[in-house]
Amino acid sequence: MHALSKPLYAAAFAPARAARAADAPAIEVGPGCLRRDLPGPPGVRVWMVELAPGSRWPRVDRHDTGEVYFVLEGEVIEGETRHPAGTHVCFAPGSRHRPRSETGARLFGFHLTDAAFLGAGGDPACVSGELHLPHG
Secondary structure, three states, X not given: OOOOOHHHHHHHOOOOOOOOHHHOOOEEEEOOXXXXXXXXXXXXXXXXXXXXXXXXXXXXXXXXXXXXXXXXXXXXXXXXXEEEOOOEEEEOOOEEEOOEEOOOEEEEEEEEOHHHHHHOOOOHHHOOOOOOOOOO
C-alpha cells in the first residue's frame, strides 16, 4: 500500500471552506470597532477586525487561551507599542490587552476556544470557563 492510505489522502485533500472577508457580516463591538467572523477548523475562532481612525476596543480583551493576529493595514497600538502593517502580534494564554488605532487598522487573527485549548493539553487554571463567543 502507498505511504498515503486512502483515508489519509482523502482527509488531506478534502474540500476547503472559503469565504471573502468582505462578505462576512460586520458586527459592531464598539464605536469604530467591527469584527467579521470567518470559517475555521473546529476549536479555532478566526476573525477579521477593523478599527476606525481614533478608535479603541470597547473593553479590556482577555484571552485565556492566547491570541495571534497580523496587522494587514494601518497601525494598531497596544499599550505604548505601535504595530504597523506587516506585524505579527502574539499574546500568551491569560493575557489582556485593549488595542487602539490613530490611523485605522485591519487585523486578521485567531485563537483557540477554551475546549480546544484544554483538549490540546492546556492548563485548566488558564481557562475562565468563557468560550469567548462574543469576542471582546
